[in-house]
Amino acid sequence: MPKDLTESHRRFLQEMMQCGIMDVSKCNSLYKKCCEIHKANYIPDKLDDFVNEINTHLQPMFMHIRCGMSEEDGQQYYALVNLADTEITRMATDYSDNELELFRKAMDLILDSDNGLASSTDILNLADTVQTKKMKKKDAEQVLQRLVQNKWLCEKNGEYSLSTRCIIEMEPYIRNVYQDSVCNICHNVAVQSQMCENSLCGIRMHFPCVARVFRGQPEPHCPACKDFWPHEIPELNISHSQLPAPSQPGPSNEKTSRYGRPRR
Amino acid sequence: MSQKKRTSSQKSQAQSNRLSQVARNEAVDSDEEDVSLTEPSTSQVQQSLSRLTVAQVDRKMAEVLQFILIKDQKKMPIKRADIVKHVLKEYKTIYSEILKRVDRTLGQVFGMKLVEIDTKNHTYVLINKLEPVDLNIRDMHTGSPKTGLLFVILAVIFMKGGIVKESIIWNMLKKLKVKCGEKHEDFGDVKKLITEEFVRQRYLEYARVPHTDPIEYEFRWGLRAEKELSKMKLLELVSELQEQDPHSWTTQWKEAEQAESSSRGSSQ
Numbered sequence: 001m002p003k004d005l006t007e008s009h010r011r012f013l014q015e016m017m018q019c020g021i022m023d024v025s026k027c028n029s030l031y032k033k034c035c036e037i038h039k040a041n042y043i044p045d046k047l048d049d050f051v052n053e054i055n056t057h058l059q060p061m062f063m064h065i066r067c068g069m070s071e072e073d074g075q076q077y078y079a080l081v082n083l084a085d086t087e088i089t090r091m092a093t094d095y096s097d098n099e100l101e102l103f104r105k106a107m108d109l110i111l112d113s114d115n116g117l118a119s120s121t122d123i124l125n126l127a128d129t130v131q132t133k134k135m136k137k138k139d140a141e142q143v144l145q146r147l148v149q150n151k152w153l154c155e156k157n158g159e160y161s162l163s164t165r166c167i168i169e170m171e172p173y174i175r176n177v178y179q180d181s182v183c184n185i186c187h188n189v190a191v192q193s194q195m196c197e198n199s200l201c202g203i204r205m206h207f208p209c210v211a212r213v214f215r216g217q218p219e220p221h222c223p224a225c226k227d228f229w230p231h232e233i234p235e236l237n238i239s240h241s242q243l244p245a246p247s248q249p250g251p252s253n254e255k256t257s258r259y260g261r262p263r264r
Numbered sequence: 265m266s267q268k269k270r271t272s273s274q275k276s277q278a279q280s281n282r283l284s285q286v287a288r289n290e291a292v293d294s295d296e297e298d299v300s301l302t303e304p305s306t307s308q309v310q311q312s313l314s315r316l317t318v319a320q321v322d323r324k325m326a327e328v329l330q331f332i333l334i335k336d337q338k339k340m341p342i343k344r345a346d347i348v349k350h351v352l353k354e355y356k357t358i359y360s361e362i363l364k365r366v367d368r369t370l371g372q373v374f375g376m377k378l379v380e381i382d383t384k385n386h387t388y389v390l391i392n393k394l395e396p397v398d399l400n401i402r403d404m405h406t407g408s409p410k411t412g413l414l415f416v417i418l419a420v421i422f423m424k425g426g427i428v429k430e431s432i433i434w435n436m437l438k439k440l441k442v443k444c445g446e447k448h449e450d451f452g453d454v455k456k457l458i459t460e461e462f463v464r465q466r467y468l469e470y471a472r473v474p475h476t477d478p479i480e481y482e483f484r485w486g487l488r489a490e491k492e493l494s495k496m497k498l499l500e501l502v503s504e505l506q507e508q509d510p511h512s513w514t515t516q517w518k519e520a521e522q523a524e525s526s527s528r529g530s531s532q
Contacts, residue, residue: 010375011394017333017374057373061326084330 002056008034009054016065016080021151021165024067024076027051051078068168071116071161071192072154074208079168094150098133099143102126103152106144107170110161111178116192117159120144161192184223185209194231201225211236312357321362327351329366332378336390339465339488342378344386381466381487389466389488409450410457413442414467417458418489419498423516429473430481433458462486494527495520 011034016022022030028047035042043049051065058064062084070077095103105126109118127140135143144160147153154163167174167189174181174189183190184203193204203224205213211234214220220229313321331351335342347363348356355362363378370376375394381387420436421428434444442448444455451457459481462468466488473480499520503510511517 005373007375007394010373013373014375014392014394017337054373060322061329061369061373063330082330084327 003053005054005057006040007038008040009050011037012050013054013058013065013080016078021077021079021168023070024078027078066168066171068164068171069186069188069206070164071167071190071206071208072164074206074212077164077168079165081169095143095146096133098130098135101130101132102135102140102143103147105129106147106153106160107162107166110191111174111181114195116190117161120155120158120160123160167191180204183209185213194229196222196225196227197230198222198225198227201227207234208236210234309358309361312355313361316355316358321358321365324352324355324358325362325365325369328362329369332366332370332388332390333374339467341381341464341466342388342390344388379491381491389491391491413451413454413457414462415498416440417462417468417483418485418493419502421483421485422495422498422519423502423513425515426484428483430470430483433483490523495523 012030015030031047031050032042055064064081064083065078066081067076067078106118106123109122110116123144124137124140127135127137148155151163152166153160171189181190181204183206185205186209190204190206193206194210196203201222201224214233215236220233221227222229328347328351331347332342348359352359367378370378371393377391377393378388379391381389417433442454448454459470463470466486468486469484470481473482499510499516
């Protein structure tokens with residue numbers, strides 16, 4: 001029998017449902033607050049245990065609080081995801097069929113690219129190929145805006161990529177269909193990334209991972225094939241402790257492979 | 265019957281898992297309108313349950329629960345007919361047992377409760393069982409300006425005795441720079457929000473005043489508001505804003521006290 005949940009677990013879960021996604025520091029302070037409100041025993045650094053207790057009860061409902069990394073800043077995030085039948089069950093209720101088709105096409109475009117980005121022009125051009133129901137460019141533009149608002153896509157300088165929440169939620173799909181989209185350093189799914197230009201190698205690395213691995217190296221070489229790494233090395237802008245250690249796969253990696261889709 | 269077919273194919277694999285424990289207290293409704301939804305008797309439920317595996321029943325329960333959570337997220341009323349049509353399908357005979365388990369899980373895991381707000385059409389809403397507190401952790405979460413507007417309207421209706429003419433609401437909102445027929449930054453089409461969205465979500469009731477020329481409309485509290493909001497807390501808030509003793513509104517105080525005691529009674 002799994003351990004019964006307390007009011008503090010329930011409050012945490014409710015807040016998680018409201019937000020959808022939360023960074024690790026917010027999660028920690030929420031965990032602390034929930035324990036304080038309900039006079040439960042708060043143990044610092046035990047957020048993962050607390051979340052796992054909730055997950056034990058969520059599993060029969062095909063839901064899961066999953067941890068993943070933001071590709072922008074390398075921070076850990078927690079998101080409530082739905083594991084039922086299709087990855088898009090949850091979205092499906094908010095988007096029409098042709099809007100979903102556009103999203104899927106945009107997602108493929110992003111995942112097929114070298115760096116995990118797609119320009120708005122390229123995505124809007126996809127509107128012509130939508131088959132479920134004709135879509136005008138103008139409508140596609142609005143759909144794109146909504147997808148950003150609802151935190152499925154993220155946008156920077158006119159280029160789109162998958163948001164952290166989307167990557168966490170779609171992880172099984174991405175791992176399945178795009179098997180090369182894995183970071184050589186942290187072993188998590190890598191969308192926004194740099195790719196080795198040696199066509200026989202072609203490994204990917206997240207920007208924050210690249211920054212950390214090549215720090216202080218004037219002539220970086222690919223960690224896999226040792227070819228010269230031709231890309232610009234981004235600056236490391238967050239503290240070392242927030243990055244997942246390279247030797248051991250990040251916590252998200254462990255968790256997702258352990259749970260995955262529940263089978264009966 | 266399809267149930268028989270299912271029985272024979274699954275008999276062997278699940279002999280050990282049979283559900284022996286069954287629903288005892290089926291609330292039998294006599295005034296059921298939809299014939300196909302007529303409540304089966306306890307023995308019928310028992311029979312249907314014994315034909316299903318634990319895993320099958322658990323899976324249906326999870327589906328119904330997800331359906332309810334999605335509906336609730338959009339603040340749409342949860343109708344029994346929809347649950348049966350979209351989720352339960354051929355499992356409809358064990359509806360009451362499934363719903364009982366859903367409600368139990370909602371309480372144990374999510375801290376929420378399913379409440380029937382319309383016994384005739386079997387419509388439910390989800391109510392939060394946890395005391396509202398300000399976690400102060402969310403960044404401006406979407407929907408909160410709308411909640412604020414709704415709260416103001418509900419407070420006015422309550423303080424004015426339960427029914428308020430539409431014109432009074434609009435006059436009051438005009439003072440808050442919210443105007444009927446103008447697009448508002450946060451609310452968009454305010455008229456649509458108040459008279460359609462809040463009404464669909466069952467926070468407000470919006471009905472024509474009989475025998476008036478020209479036609480007039482009035483607002484009342486919707487069933488969801490009655491179940492979700494504490495009148496006592498609302499009165500306390502209003503008296504704080506007005507810097508008056510809440511007892512000075514005798515009618516409202518009495519009504520709030522009554523609501524408190526009846527909700528305490530029903531939650532036990």
